[in-house]
Amino acid sequence: MVGQIPKETCPRPFLKWAGGKSRLIPQYKTHFPKQYKTYYEPFLGGGAIFFHLHPPAAILTDINAELITTYRCVRDQIEELINLLKEHQKRHNKDYYYDVRAYLGGSNLEKAARFIYLNKTCFNGLYRVNSQGKFNVPLGRYKNPNICSEDVLRAASAGLLAAKIKQADFTDVLNHATSSDDFVFLDPPYHPISNTSYFTGYNGTSFLEEDQERLRDTCAELARRGVKVMVCNSDCELVRKLYNQINFKIYPIAASRSINCNIKNRGMIYELLITSY
Structure with missing residues (x-):
């Protein structure tokens, strides 16, 4: 009988990432599409979903230039990087x-x-x-x-070998994903659930309400093409309204929050997993 692959040899995130999805994968599993050929992740971050799914082909993008440079070096120059x-x-x-x-x-x-x-x-x-x-x-x-x-x-380097990695705004996915053979997972900056929870420091700018609407429109166009779309975001009135407008399915997900300036706001909260299928 073949033994299990040691955990340390399985591709998994090499970065610590606030809002990373590793702990939520057990709740996500039943919602992943059964079949697709190419995986897209336009808000790459720590890449937990990519490493978990280990798709045969992937296009990974993020607006953060330093993050993309790091992923490329992990893929292409791993021994020099380790040194x-x-x-x-x-x-x-x-x-x-x-x-x-x-x-x-x-x-x-x-x-x-x-x-x-x-x-x-x-x-x-x-x-x-x-x-x-x-x-x-x-x-x-x-x-x-x-x-x-x-x-x-x-x-991680081995897991990234078949992936294309580039810096781009999330709308770049519209230049590539065109059919039901494509699966797009989007983990954007979450819409704030309070007046003090805006996170503006990822690339020096905010991800504002109009950006959430632009994201919704991108998801709607992808779904129109038959692309399988999965989005996660905060559980708030705006997000529910945006995706109800395009008839996406919305599922509540229990998540643990560990980074908050107010210790009373840490702990278990609900966020949303949203799909086109």
């Missing part, structure tokens, strides 16, 4: 963290190593930039952060 991360691991301390955070130069490979290093050592793995586009998350409280997970990185 740079080992150097970060050796030199890590408080002063070093802030020196690396302040440095914006270097090759794409050096930028990718910087991105992963900061991700593994900053507060809660949060990605946030200021209005000048500079990463500004403080050092996290970790005694011994695992900056270079070699097995995880190599497995």
